[in-house]
Amino acid sequence: MIVSDTMWMPDLSQAPQRSKYEALALAIREGVAGGQLAPGAQLPPVRELAYRVGVTPGTVARAYRLLVDDRVLVAGVGRGTFVADRPAHLPPGLTQDIAQHMAPSLMADFPVAQGEPGYLVSPRMPDMGQGALMVRVLGQLAAAPPDTLMRYPSRSTDVAARAAFHATLDPAAIGPATVDDIVLAHGGQNAVVLIMQTLLHGPQPAIIVDELSYNGFRSAAELCRAEVWSVPWDTEGPSVEVFTQLVRQHRVQIYCTAAEVCNPTTRATTPARRAEIAAVARRHGVHVIDDDCYSRTQRLGPSYRALLPELGWYVTSPSKSLTPALRIGFAVAPQSCGPALVRTATGHSFGVSQLVCHTYAGVMAAPELPQIMAAVTARIAQDVACAVEVLAGHNLAWADGAPFVWLTLPPPWRAEAFVDAAKAQGVVLKSAEAFVQRDSRMVHAVRIAINGQVSHADFRTAMQRLRALLNAPPARIAV
Template identity: 25%
Template structure:
């Protein structure tokens, strides 16, 4: 009989049971069609009330993990999860897209010019075969150049080429942690990190943020991180120091230093994922520079100039060099050397830098318009940040707002996508500035967002400063 381990769980017991059920399904311990124990029997085994188990099963059914059948019991449900709104679909109805963070793809370097250059490259045929799992030396040296924009002087021998940042996160977690380990994450964070950790048998522990200036959210609270380590035996921490997704916060040097102190105190491994850093004019030192002995850094080209290339880079501490190579080899053997060569050409010849300059100028204009149109609501963002975190009145349901805007042909993301499952969505939505190409449609969408919010609640009396 399935009995969840909730001895070290924090928060409501019914959520701990639902979380354990979800983790066991992802880990393969429970399969489609497996029958769960009767509610009364599970309550007896855990020493809790029947009502608590009833709430846990209801929460699991809400997440589409299980299905109850009268007279037969509760079973692990067949896969019926809706496709994430972040995943593009070919031929999908046209909407004004402020949900997906495609940072000005219409300003990317010319793909056709890049392919023509590649075709004329001497020895290009060598890219049509197998290469080392960590990538060719020339491509790893390109990663070194990319990491310079992240405030990190990388060692090419510790750089590996991956199939984008998400693949980089997966193989890095596999290299640094063991199944069952707990990893601290921000209370609002990159949506895929929850499923990525769970799929590898790792447990995500959300940690609250400090309150920033003007009421915005700051960096992960170092004291709360220390407490999470003591309570949950956390082994590592996942951070986005620059333009944190979704809050947009960029850590100060003091915030970075305090988190490094906690990491060293408790011997935590650090994964820093900073896909938006190149948009910043003057990035601060990376965690890989501040704590090189324990930090794995991830860089991506997807958010900068070419999601279609599926090229990213990881830089790991020396003890994990071989492990990273093995994990890449086990997952996909290698990232494509063909698209890695395309990206290398763009970096070496300055096309990447040129595209970034153009995108920064465009983003500054978009941010100024967003700030003005959405006043008096508080938009945590900045002229160099490619998305914004819009604070809603406390009584506005972000899921309901997202649905209402969807009916008007506007896509945004509720805070729910950036929180651990089972938590009540906080009053925020994320808006991206660079996915919609048409300027007039962008302005129209912002105006409709402001108008729609006003139908849910009265505007706030005070205007908080933009972060």
């Protein structure tokens, strides 16, 4: 591989147990960590590198996308793919000399790509005043007596955050709940993992996810050594017949879903179908985790926790409505399961830091918060409306309040080929492949995330580029 003036050829045979794209991604990571690939160095175009290494263009594109998602690389709009210039993004006071000796895993935590125009891989909240609000709350916290911040987290130190969250809950949506039914986590994903660790048992635990669903469910199941089975949807939601068959055949213990806004399709399970699935779950003792991190402007029906008081779990976080930097998540347990989840959370990390808990409680109490949240929702709606307008005539799905849209591709486009073509135009998307089981049926669609950290004008330009691709597909699609 030739990068800038450096001759460097990765040996993909060094990772025989990995797929080719993973082996290539690992080689690039090692090149960055070892200094052969300097910050800011431009990598070859997809097809050129594929020819040199002896793999398909799709393999190279997939490796690049993985590293862009992990913020090792940056996809520049119309310029190509570059090694992230990490020192420019370090916190104040951290010198470049120190940065050069930091572990690559730690360096990957610093943002490098989210603000790039055309970076539409993951939703990013626009700053409509919540940043300044958090700074103010943190300043107030800094003036508090020091002894309030000198203890390990516990159920007594996080009660203010639990009470602030409890005040936002609608009993009609999630069922009756007390402050004691709420357990804090380090974000919504962590809440899902904690619930699985609490519930899963036996030598071969199994869970069900929707056929197209948030890949964090599968990641959590992998951590818990659980088998994952997927249920297809019809026009109302998950197939009751297939769901029942899976439960019986595999002794499923948990069903993970998002009843209001399925990520990535934006579809909702109808209230009638939720009741049918809840009845099957009750009959077979299946717990249901209802992820509500993405929510609609107006709810369509009750959560599974309301329908299944003894087996339903409700999970959410402010990451998709306020900011992902405030690492706090909430799990509302069935009333009989709260103590067990508390034990899991305590054994996992003792709890969520008081700094985070007090910051969340302070932000939620701020009088300007409703106005800020309304502005965030309006800005997301502006970009969604732009996508709907520019991509009119194509198969597009969206939900009011959700910061992404789902584009089903017209023939002859295939998902991976379209993602590659979009990236070549400076628009980075996530393929349907990221949301399905490896052995699932092929789905030719992409998720277009709303990145509130880029301008609306840049987003419109990105949509116009996608429109041009959709209207003029190549005669022959290379995969």
